[in-house]
Amino acid sequence: MKSLFRSFLFTAALLFVHFNYSIAQEIKIPVVEDGRAQVIEELQNPDNWIREDLWVETEFDSDRDGQPDRVHVDVTRPKWTEDGLKLPVIYETSPYYAGTAGFEEGLFWNVRRELGAAGRKDMVEIRKQRVHPEVQRRGERPVISNSQVRTWVPRGYIVVHSSSPGTGLSDGSPTVGGENESLAPKAVIQWLTGKANGYSTREGDEKVEAYWSTGKVGMTGTSYNGTLPLAAATTGVEGLEVIIPVAPNTSYYHYYRSNGLVRSPGGYLGEDIDVLYDFIHSGKEEMRAGNNKRVRDDILMANMDRETGDYNKFWAGRDYLNDMDGMKAALFMSHGFNDWNVMPEHSYRIYEKAKEMGLHTQIYYHQFGHGGPPPVEMMNRWFTHYLFGVDNGIQNETGAWIVREYDDVSEPTYYADYPNPAAEPVTMYLSSGAPERGGLTLNKPSKQGTETLEDNFSFTGEALARAEITDHRLIYLSPVLEDSVHISGLAEITVRLASSKPAANLSVWLVSLPWTEQRNGRITDNIITRGWADPQNYKSLTDGEPLEPGKFYEMTFELQPDDQIIPPGQQIGLMIFSSDKEYTLHPDPGTKLTIDLDGTMLTLPVVGGVSAFK
Numbered sequence: 001m002k003s004l005f006r007s008f009l010f011t012a013a014l015l016f017v018h019f020n021y022s023i024a025q026e027i028k029i030p031v032v033e034d035g036r037a038q039v040i041e042e043l044q045n046p047d048n049w050i051r052e053d054l055w056v057e058t059e060f061d062s063d064r065d066g067q068p069d070r071v072h073v074d075v076t077r078p079k080w081t082e083d084g085l086k087l088p089v090i091y092e093t094s095p096y097y098a099g100t101a102g103f104e105e106g107l108f109w110n111v112r113r114e115l116g117a118a119g120r121k122d123m124v125e126i127r128k129q130r131v132h133p134e135v136q137r138r139g140e141r142p143v144i145s146n147s148q149v150r151t152w153v154p155r156g157y158i159v160v161h162s163s164s165p166g167t168g169l170s171d172g173s174p175t176v177g178g179e180n181e182s183l184a185p186k187a188v189i190q191w192l193t194g195k196a197n198g199y200s201t202r203e204g205d206e207k208v209e210a211y212w213s214t215g216k217v218g219m220t221g222t223s224y225n226g227t228l229p230l231a232a233a234t235t236g237v238e239g240l241e242v243i244i245p246v247a248p249n250t251s252y253y254h255y256y257r258s259n260g261l262v263r264s265p266g267g268y269l270g271e272d273i274d275v276l277y278d279f280i281h282s283g284k285e286e287m288r289a290g291n292n293k294r295v296r297d298d299i300l301m302a303n304m305d306r307e308t309g310d311y312n313k314f315w316a317g318r319d320y321l322n323d324m325d326g327m328k329a330a331l332f333m334s335h336g337f338n339d340w341n342v343m344p345e346h347s348y349r350i351y352e353k354a355k356e357m358g359l360h361t362q363i364y365y366h367q368f369g370h371g372g373p374p375p376v377e378m379m380n381r382w383f384t385h386y387l388f389g390v391d392n393g394i395q396n397e398t399g400a401w402i403v404r405e406y407d408d409v410s411e412p413t414y415y416a417d418y419p420n421p422a423a424e425p426v427t428m429y430l431s432s433g434a435p436e437r438g439g440l441t442l443n444k445p446s447k448q449g450t451e452t453l454e455d456n457f458s459f460t461g462e463a464l465a466r467a468e469i470t471d472h473r474l475i476y477l478s479p480v481l482e483d484s485v486h487i488s489g490l491a492e493i494t495v496r497l498a499s500s501k502p503a504a505n506l507s508v509w510l511v512s513l514p515w516t517e518q519r520n521g522r523i524t525d526n527i528i529t530r531g532w533a534d535p536q537n538y539k540s541l542t543d544g545e546p547l548e549p550g551k552f553y554e555m556t557f558e559l560q561p562d563d564q565i566i567p568p569g570q571q572i573g574l575m576i577f578s579s580d581k582e583y584t585l586h587p588d589p590g591t592k593l594t595i596d597l598d599g600t601m602l603t604l605p606v607v608g609g610v611s612a613f614k
Contacts, residue, residue, distance in 0.1 A: 035392025
């Protein structure tokens with residue numbers, strides 16, 4: 001009888017194995033054509049997906065409750081993964097999934113204050129005006145987010161999301177660039193490779209394994225969600241094969257400061273790192289007061305130095321360029337040249353470092369503003385190679401893809417690198433013309449003397465650029481272009497100036513005139529690039545010093561990266577002014593900046609060099 005029963009069990013086991021094997025063989029994943037994973041009809045149907053959530057334990061305790069923080073994770077995977085099928089993962093993490101604070105009056109810092117020592121007297125009152133809003137948490141289960149799901153699950157990937165520490169149903173505290181924002185996605189990747197613990201509940205002991213994962217992970221996301229793939233990659237975590245950051249903030253100093261100047265990100269006048277903390281802090285309500293005191297007040301506000309704008313150890317610790325030595329993941333960057341929120345320098349500096357390190361990297365630039373991922377077909381090649389192991393040749397490709405001015409974003413132009421290898425520095429000099437328009441020439445004129453502008457934040461940069469006559473800016477124009485001029489790289493200005501006060505804003509725009517009046521005109525028709533600096537930091541970014549009124553100082557700094565073709569009939573204009581209404585602090589009008597024209601010059605990266613410009 002026992003022998004018969006054993007025979008029955010053996011036969012049943014064989015049938016069970018055969019049944020599961022048959023189910024796993026019902027679908028072929030991936031289906032690859034032209035080096036890209038193709039959409040599979042069965043995987044487009046959500047009925048064929050499994051959606052679940054869990055918590056992954058980290059190595060830190062950022063809310064100081066005595067227990068390692070656990071981060072909330074969701075998973076969307078094809079149902080065939082229950083039958084032994086293992087697939088790679090595309091992973092996005094974010095502090096935004098569970099909601100953010102509203103834009104209440106007082107959320108941002110009041111920018112209406114004096115600069116330097118005079119401004120410090122105002123800071124006590126301005127701090128009182130700053131509102132610290134509470135986030136109405138939107139903690140959802142099992143689906144944290146649907147981003148990436150419709151794009152990648154039908155192509156045979158598993159999609160994973162997680163909420164950042166201190167947000168949603170994740171434990172911990174936001175730190176806005178602190179170490180836990182790197183270690184949290186690292187822990188999730190380690191769980192996907194079988195090296196960290198996942199749990200079915202936030203506080204329980206029931207473990208969950210990622211038995212459906214091949215252990216190969218790619219990350220992507222935009223803005224803050226694009227920053228975190230880089231943060232994870234800097235840990236050198238095994239299993240993270242490729243990242244595609246889109247418009248990532250790679251340095252919080254470069255996001256909130258510029259060459260020593262307190263400068264807001266475009267569209268968010270008065271934002272600073274503590275404001276962003278409040279904006280995303282959607283975690284446990286009972287932990288918020290302690291997190292606010294320990295992180296926001298004693299770390300962020302105590303060290304961000306909104307008074308001077310100088311670079312310090314706090315900002316250095318929130319610059320991912322300083323953490324890249326252990327990075328191993330392949331890198332495909334994406335950014336817009338007219339992103340005045342997370343400015344294009346953020347991607348450029350990481351791209352340059354990755355090339356220097358010998359990592360496989362490419363960059364994709366477009367001519368629009370914030371956001372804008374590469375075309376899916378381009379991303380697909382990177383993920384198909386690095387996650388499915390398909391030899392599609394992408395590993396041998398480098399260089400830059402740039403969307404030309406009026407081309408579709410899906411049709412970028414390929415260049416051997418960025419900046420364009422054919423770009424050469426062309427130095428241009430100033431000739432007098434204030435309060436109207438001076439000249440910008442290749443030949444240095446002699447004894448041009450000085451010209452003076454008077455600060456007044458009431459006027460926008462556009463209004464100043466369009467003005468025929470004004471005392472509130474100085475502008476110098478090239479001759480009318482007879483042929484197109486291709487600028488590629490970083491323009492640089494050396495300016496010799498004197499201020500009537502111990503502190504002043506310095507703003508520089510490179511514009512294309514005449515200003516386009518067309519209703520369908522684009523920002524690239526007029527704004528070439530921009531830059532900002534604090535003259536107090538003329539010697540050092542880390543130690544600015546008050547200016548002696550009337551004394552001349554020389555300062556050199558780069559403008560934002562750009563790649564633009566200026567059409568014939570236009571003039572390239574260098575505009576120098578003080579307070580930029582949409583970006584800088586707003587001191588009382590009246591500060592005078594005097595520019596020594598003989599000691600000021602602009603260097604442009606021109607494809608073809610001087611001969612092409614001529």
